[in-house]
Amino acid sequence: MQIDTVATAKHILFRYGLAIGLIFLALLVSLALQNSFGNPFWFFFSAAVILSTWFGGTGPGWLAVICSTLAVMYYFTPPLRSLAVSPRDLPYFVTFVACEIGVTRLIFWRRRTEDSLRQARDELELRVAERTAELKNANDALVRQMAEQRRTEETLQATRSELARAARITTIGELTASIAHEVNQPLAAVVANADACVAWLSREKPDLAEARSAAERATQGATRASEVIARIRSLITRATPEKSSVQINRVIEQTVALAEGQAARNHAAIKLELSPNLPIVVGDSIQLQQVILNLVVNGIEAMTSVTDRPKLLTLRTEPENKGHIRVLVQDSGIGLTEEVKGRLFEPFFTTRTKGMGMGLSISRSIIEAHGGRLWAETNGRGGATFQFTLPSEDSPAA
């Protein structure tokens, strides 16, 4: 602070000293050249005022004007060597003074303009530097955010596929009872027929024809049991999506066979209206099976409380334009309210007490991944129709 004040004082002293020095120099040179060139003080004092104002500022400028005025009065206007000015020379003198004042003002404005320009430029540079730093920070933050988002997305993806699997297992869990029935049924047939076979053979006169047909039925039962197990295994295995040529009717038949037990338990009938002229679709048959199973199970559940009309679930396939196919799952259940319809495909939305609410959301993402569309409509006579489209092998979108 002290040093600053001293420095400022020194600077002020220097500026006024410079003004006085310049005027003095101008005076000397003017006096020296007076005899040979008449009135050269015009130029030298003007130059001194210009330089004083330029380098010293407004105070030294004024000082230079005053000093030069006094010097001109004393040395260069008659009567010489006095501070008076003869009336004849007065206009000339006044013009000089006015010119000096004008010069100092002009220079001062010029200087001020230049200063403020410089200041503006400096400020601009500073602001540019600041903005550059800010931008750099923002950029760094963005890079960090992007990395974080990527990590979050990876986690989300992992969670989502985990959820999808959980939902699939839940769907299977809901089906466990009917699957147990599916497996146990053929086993019961095997045991009954094998016992019958042994009984026919153990008779006093063994009846080989009866024994043979019983043994054949036992074989049929065992084959059926192994088929059921193969179907369940293919449903549970977490296979990576595998695209292959799929006959959708075949997938529907296989899936319905899995849900028949549950339908019977709910006294619901399943009707198939499968179009024989469907193009082949490209897709993952296990995933498509999962979607259809989900829609069928939902349909059956939606009809549990229905008493005034037959519980009928209709699965229909039909060709669509542009080489697409359409699958409809129509139930005669409680139908959809507008509120339910709007939220149907949201994750974790469910109207059941047990459900996870993931089935339809996952089904829709599977169908969309296949290039199709899945949506729901209300039937005219009660119940709901869920339908989806799929592009076929040779449609342009496939």
Added chain:
Amino acid sequence: MKQQDPIVFVIDDDRLIRDGLQSLIRSVGLHVETFASAQDFLGAKRPDTPACLVLDVRMPGLSGLDLQLMLRDEGIPIPIIFITGHGDIPMSVRAMKEGAHEFLTKPVRGQDLLDAVQKALASDRALRQEHREGNEIRARFESLTPREKEVLELVVAGLLNKQIGDQLGMSELTVKTHRAHVMEKTQAESLAHLVRMSEKLKTATRK
């Protein structure tokens, strides 16, 4: 009275099981009739012979338990052997309460089923026998005159001839004559036999 051939009805929606059970039961010389649904069974004509029903609990349409209730309501006392895929307790309790003869879980062991069938047929045979006897006794008792019925009531109640005579306003001799007719018409071998038959008839009527 001629002993009729017993018949076993098998109702199961699964063809392989139906045929297997039929073959098994036929192998011990019993007559079997199979049905794919409860409705088919209700629509079929049933001969008047000792019979039993081997019934799958879980079937599309009318379930085994539904059929049991319908038969009960129609007063058809055919013994039922239930077969179930997964014998959950509430279901079996309900079935047994409604008078199921046996409750077996799938897969059923052949011998268990045959034992159950034999027991059920024996029980139906006994029931029919009892039913027939009851009908015979009722016919005999129906042949009594009103006067004889009055005497019967009092005899069974344990009154002496003299007391009966006093109560009905007739001589002891007349009472003795009526009593002899009652014993003859009801084919009672003793007073005790008469009391037993009378009790049986009363219980059957109350039912």
